Amino acid sequence: MTISNALSNALSGLSAQGRMTEVVSSNLANALTDGYARRELELSAQSIGGRGAGVKVLGVERRLDPGILTERRLADSELSNHTAMTEGLKRIEQVIGAAGTPGSLSDRVARLEEALTDAAADPASDSRLSMVQRRLGELAGTVNEAGADIQALRFDTDAQIASRVDDLNTALAQVERLNGDITRARSIGHDATGLMDQRQVVVDRIAQIVPVRSILREGDRVALMTPSGQMLLDGPAPEIGFTHVTAMVPEMTLASGGLSGLSINGEPITAPDGIGKLAGGSLSAAFAMRDETLVQVQADLDSFAANLVARFEQPSADATLTPGDPGLFTDDGNPLDPLDTVGLAQRLSVNALVDPVAGGALWRLRDGLGAGSQGPVGDASQLLASRGALVTLTPLTPGGSPSSLAGHAAAITSSIGARRVESEDEMAFASARQTSLRDAEAARGVDTDHELQMLMRIEQAYAANAKVVQTVDQLINLLMEL
Incomplete structure (x- = not known):
């Protein structure tokens, strides 16, 4: 019986060392x-009838720090x-x-001012008047193009929202399916750690779109909740709804009902930001860009255009x-x-x-739009008045700071540049934090030096158990020879 137990112990040890080699x-x-x-192999001493019976393999466990994982996912969301x-x-x-x-x-504003100054120096020159008319058109065209491009950006951003919602729905369905696969694998004693790795990757993708915390449920399922308390997944995957528009105009906003917010299983999210x-x-950033940032830039361009039209009236x-x-204008x-x-x-345009080309005349730049006929070709007073309209200090919006047209143009561009620099600073900070958390997560991951040391220990233990088997075999052979 003692020799039999020794053989059983050694064989169980060999089996355990083989499994450990697989894990390493x-x-x-x-x-x-x-x-x-x-991965780590969970082992336990085995006994039968109160007597030692070798080692028992309990299963394979994933080793990670849930706290660091959660913080890293939130950092992923912030960086995204x-x-x-x-x-x-x-x-x-x-x-x-x-x-x-x-x-x-x-x-464009600077070039128009320059053209008016040159024309005022020689008001009889048709070429200089033609340059003024050209610069007027260039300024109006630049404002037109900027406004159209802003709406194109809003349309593209709306499409990005739709794409991210599709990605989110796909990922949530994958988590639901993996939850079921993991529970079934566990229930029949199969190793589910590979499925858990797949689920972690999918949840990481979700975290870039929407910030989530993972909550462990019975059967090794996970539920997903946002830091604000919105349950995103707890059982069947919900359907996140969004309607992508087919065209975009400045009048279309979320508040007016012209643009879509999100819905969950058909229930609209009633928050003002949609x-x-x-x-x-990243989904939140797209909504903010479509409904706040780009709307404000369009409003600034509209105010600039209104100020430009008003100056010359x-x-x-x-x-x-x-x-x-x-x-x-x-x-x-x-x-x-x-x-x-x-x-x-x-809609900004130059007076025909x-x-x-539209049936107008260049001399009206020199003599006035309402002039019945041409005046003295050497009179520069109207051209100087037009230039004066550009440099007159007026507010862009009621209660705003008065400035010249060039000052307002500079304020718009500098405001956008300042916001971009501020956003880059925030992105750099978020990136540094996310990198730090990824490093902390990696430090608790696979250490190849440690694994190689473990492999050497397994080799020694395997050799020792094999030696026990060999010794038992020799003892049995001695008994058989008696």
């Missing part, structure tokens, strides 16, 4: 695999949010143009105009309506009276 080799093979958690915002602001800055760059808003307690990841800018007449050919400025950036 898996750790080494996946040392650089994302989502892989270090700031990265999306920074990229969006860079695209806006490209649309508006940085101050001083050719073709930017500030550059995302509510799901805020925090003043009697000081053109004494030949009668009240209600449009000036050099118009709202699609009409005078400014202070109550209808939404989308004005796209100074456009020879």
Whole structure:
């Protein structure tokens, strides 16, 4: 009986060492695999009838720190949010143009001022008047293009929201399916750690879209909840709803009902931002960009266009105009309506009276839009008045700081640049924090030096158990020879 027990103990040891070798080799093979958690073989002393019966393999366990994992996922969400915002602001800055760059808003204003100054120095020159008319068109065209590009960015952002919602729904369905697979594998005694690794990778993807905390449920299932308390998954995967628009105009906003917010299983999220307690990841950044940042930039462009139109409707800018007449710049050919400025950036146009192609005449730049006929070709007073309209200090919005048109253009571009720099700083901080947490997570992951040391210990233990088997075999042979 004693020899039999010794053989049983040694064989169980060999079996356990073989399993441990499998676990260590898996750790080494996946040392650089994302989502892989270090494995350890759980062992226990085995006894039968109160007597030692070798070693028992309880199973394979994943080793990770849930606290660090949760914090790292939240850091992923924050970094994803700031990265999306920074990229969006860079695209806006490209649309508006940085101050001083050719073709930017500030550059167009400066070139118009220069053209008016040159024309005033030689008002009889048709070529200089033609340059003024050209610069007027370039300024209006730049504002038009900027407004159209902002709406194109809003449309693209709306499409990004739809894409991220699709990705979120797909990932939630995958977590639901993996939850079921893990529970079934556990119930029949199979190793489910590989499925858990897959689930961790999927939840990591979700965390970049929406910040989540993982809650362990019975059967090794996980539930997902946002830091704000919105249960995102606890059993069947919910359906996150969103409706992508087919076109975008400035009048379309979330508040007006023209744009979609999110819904969960058909129930709309009623929060003003359309995302509510799901805020925090790249999805939240897309909503903020579509409904706040880009809307504000459009409003700034509309205010700039309204200020530009209003400057040239003043009697000081053109004494030949009668009240209600449009000036050099118009709202699609009409005078400014202070109550209808939404989308004005796209409707801004140059008065057709100074456009020879549209039946107008260049001399009206020198003599006034309302002049019945040409005046003295050497009179520069109207050209100087037009230039004066550009440099007159007026507020962009009621209660705002008065400035010249160039000052307002510079304020718009510098404001966007400042927001972009601020967002880059926030992104850098979030990136540093996320990197720190990833390093902390990796420190608790697979250590190849430790695994190699473990492999040497397994080799020694395996050799020792094999020696026991060999010794028992020799003892039995001695008995058989008696």
